[in-house]
Amino acid sequence: MANYSSIAVENFIKAIYKYESRDGADTKSGTIATELGITHAAATDMARKLAAKNMVDYEKYKELKLTPAGKKLAVHVVRKHRLWETFLHQVFGLSMHEIHKEAELLEHATSDFLLDKISEYLGNPQFDPHGDPIPTKEGKVETSQASLSMVYAELNTSYKICRLRSSDEEFFDFCQANDMRLGTALTIKKRYPKTRMLEAELNHKTLLIHYDLAQAIHVE
Amino acid sequence: MANYSSIAVENFIKAIYKYESRDGADTKSGTIATELGITHAAATDMARKLAAKNMVDYEKYKELKLTPAGKKLAVHVVRKHRLWETFLHQVFGLSMHEIHKEAELLEHATSDFLLDKISEYLGNPQFDPHGDPIPTKEGKVETSQASLSMVYAELNTSYKICRLRSSDEEFFDFCQANDMRLGTALTIKKRYPKTRMLEAELNHKTLLIHYDLAQAIHVE
């Protein structure tokens, strides 16, 4: 049984995957529930069901962990998501804030056969428009990239933007207005922890950026 | 309520639409059930639910009829389906027998916004690769085309193929082997009603075609 996973299952597994690889975050049922916009009760329910299907390791009150089978599914869905984002951006010219929502739907309606065609068409890209690595067909995810949020990066060090992790229109308005793209060089000059702002120099300008926004900008 | 329809509802409505516009066919719950691969009971159930939502006119033991709202939804889903088929064929080079299955999934995961982009990208095509008309954004469907299955066409009359309505691989193998495409000229020479075969002349060859296959070939 179960060579097919429902949309709800795919999204649940994907949410665990997302928070597992995020430091400072946990994968308790409440976190997943909030991420998915469902109640804690529903998340607990799903956790038990997926534990029975050997997709998730689940002990009451503990964090959820993906089993190898769960991780395999998560990576596969992420591959679909990121390939669609790349495709929508490159082929239809959808903007950065538009691609996520559409990919969120398409990723659950894409056969492996079609996925191969998309990847091929794009020349088997390694990164999506946000700078996130696209898992290979075999399930390998590029992890070498030691990316780091601006919030935690060192002062007075020369960095380049390597990821813009957001799907918010205002965020990308800001990026565009200040010529911030993947590859743009920047240096962090100062931090104001109380107001949660940092001062960065890029494109010969000095910018004050709030941590909430800087969080989404990764550098290396 | 209900600006969103589930996949099950979209498929049910689409099935009624398909059989409404097919002469020699009825739209009783059993026909729809068979089309969708569900039990008669399930079809009756859905018919009652959709009647309550004013998508379908339903009287017990009678044929199902789409209301204006139901037809609008059906046409919209058909537009998604045919635009995706066109896209998959033209952009990824998927073959005729492959496009249906994929479009069947994608049509339920496509926002109106994305649909516009697809249509625009393709130059707002009027016909899909099968020769079926693509409904406009406003819901108009080209009906002028007096297409007619080969099975019912007149003898010794010069026709052109205008539709190849199948998603079967062998069907398209046969078409390719005999250079039968949209636009190909042909003449029907003779019928053998007992064996349900017809003799057709095209590309300077004489072909014996079974009714079951000829059914899918429309001419004008």
Place this chain on the structure above:
DNA sequence: ATTAAAATTTAAGTATGCTTAAATATGTGC
């Protein structure tokens, strides 16, 4: 016009994926 066959509907039940409300466990402050 009857009657048997075929189709349709009803009834009862199931799995999925949710909800709300109550109960229980965890962990933090003091």
Place this chain on the structure above:
DNA sequence: GCACATATTTAAGCATACTTAAATTTTAAT
């Protein structure tokens, strides 16, 4: 170490979209 706030789980219930099995209606044959 205890009490309380917070988080999680359990319990009960609901909507959707199906199933099987039985009852009913239609239809088609004679």
